Each structure stands twice: as C-alpha cells, then as structure tokens.
Amino acid sequence: MFDEENIKQPEVMLSDCPVCGSKKTLEVKNITENIPYFGDILETSVYCTSCGYQESDNISLEQNDPSRYTLTISSDKLSTRVAKSQTATITIPELGIKVEPGPKSQGYVSNVEGILSRFEEAVIRAIKLEGDNIDVDVQENALNIIELITNIKMGELETLMILEDPFGNSVIDDEDATREILTSEEAALLKTGFMTIDQEED
Numbered sequence: 104m105f106d107e108e109n110i111k112q113p114e115v116m117l118s119d120c121p122v123c124g125s126k127k128t129l130e131v132k133n134i135t136e137n138i139p140y141f142g143d144i145l146e147t148s149v150y151c152t153s154c155g156y157q158e159s160d161n162i163s164l165e166q167n168d169p170s171r172y173t174l175t176i177s178s179d180k181l182s183t184r185v186a187k188s189q190t191a192t193i194t195i196p197e198l199g200i201k202v203e204p205g206p207k208s209q210g211y212v213s214n215v216e217g218i219l220s221r222f223e224e225a226v227i228r229a230i231k232l233e234g235d236n237i238d239v240d241v242q243e244n245a246l247n248i249i250e251l252i253t254n255i256k257m258g259e260l261e262t263l264m265i266l267e268d269p270f271g272n273s274v275i276d277d278e279d280a281t282r283e284i285l286t287s288e289e290a291a292l293l294k295t296g297f298m299t300i301d302q303e304e305d
C-alpha cells in the first residue's frame with residue numbers, strides 16, 4: 104500500500120478549505136513514520152494558506168492481535184511506561200473511569216502518573232464546564248474521583264488499570280502487567296469512535 108518513495112517524503116496535495124471555503128488553499132500532507140511501541144504511523148496534516156486553519160491526525164498502519172493489559176497500580180507504578188494508541192480504551196473500574204477513543208484521539212507514550220493526571224484534568228474541565236449549574240451528585244462524584252487519584256499517587260490506594268486496544272498497538276510496559284489476547288467478540292465491543300468519559304453504573 105505504501106511504497107518506499109512515500110516514506111518520509113510528504114506529498115502535498117491542494118484541496119478546498121472546509122473553514123474559509125477558499126479553493127485549493129488547503130495543503131494536505133501525508134507522512135509515514137515509525138514510532139517506538141506503535142510501529143508505522145500515518146500522519147496527516149492540513150494547513151490553509153488563506154485562513155491559517157490547521158489540523159493533524161495520526162492513523163496507525165499496524166494491526167496486531169487485539170489485546171488487553173491489566174496492571175495493579177499504586178505509587179510504586181507511577182513511572183511505568185504506557186503507550187496508548189489512538190484506538191485504545193483505558194479503564195480504571197474502581198474509579199468508575201473509562202476513556203474511549205474518539206475521532207480526535209491521539210496516540211501517546213506516557214506513564215501511569217501521566218495518565219492519572221490526564222484523568223484528573225478531564226474531571227476538572229468537566230466541573231468547570233458545568234459551572235454554577237453543576238448537579239450536586241455530579242460534583243461529589245467528580246471530587247471523589249480526584250481524591251481517589253490523589254490516594255493512588257500517595258500510595259494509599261491500589262487499583263486496576265486496564266488498557267484495551269482492538270488493534271493491539273498499546274502497551275503497559277511493566278513486568279507485573281498481564282497481557283491477554285481478546286476474543287473477536289470482546290474486541291468488537293470496544294469503541295473506536297467518540298471520546299467520552301463514562302461513569303460506569305454498578
């Protein structure tokens with residue numbers, strides 16, 4: 104599908120800008136890159152020379168066995184490397200947190216602490232968005248999640264972190280992590296669609 108010539112040599116195509124409507128002002132570049140943990144990634148970026156609109160997106164070209172990594176996390180696992188592809192779902196069941204992939208999801212390499220901080224920031228953003236009209240239950244739940252995340256970081260709480268990826272391009276890089284291959288039924292249940300943070304009902 105991708106021959107040698109396309110690698111590292113972005114081909115620029117000109118397209119119409121979806122934002123300002125100018126004709127043939129949108130530069131579309133495609134680059135394939137090999138990234139540790141993720142393998143070959145197709146990076147697509149667009150830039151409008153007329154209005155300055157820009158956007159970039161990464162698509163993984165690798166397809167491995169659908170996998171699930173599970174690790175018990177606490178303060179001693181904060182520096183464990185986590186590679187999360189844009190198709191991965193991260194769940195911390197005891198916190199009622201699940202982050203599913205969406206069209207804007209990016210793959211990234213971080214560590215357990217970095218992931219917890221992202222969750223914390225997402226919860227804080229959600230509280231701010233609700234503003235003064237926030238439901239008391241929602242606020243309590245959000246503050247509870249922040250407290251539990253703090254407890255994990257302080258070593259006062261142990262909990263499971265689960266990383267599932269239908270394309271198998273995500274890794275929890277820790278000798279204590281368990282890796283399972285998902286059945287096709289399990290893999291089919293994983294979303295690759297919209298970004299949501301769900302509160303799971305017990």
Ligand SMILES: [Zn+2]
Nearest residue numbers: 120123151154
């Ligand atoms: Zn434009």
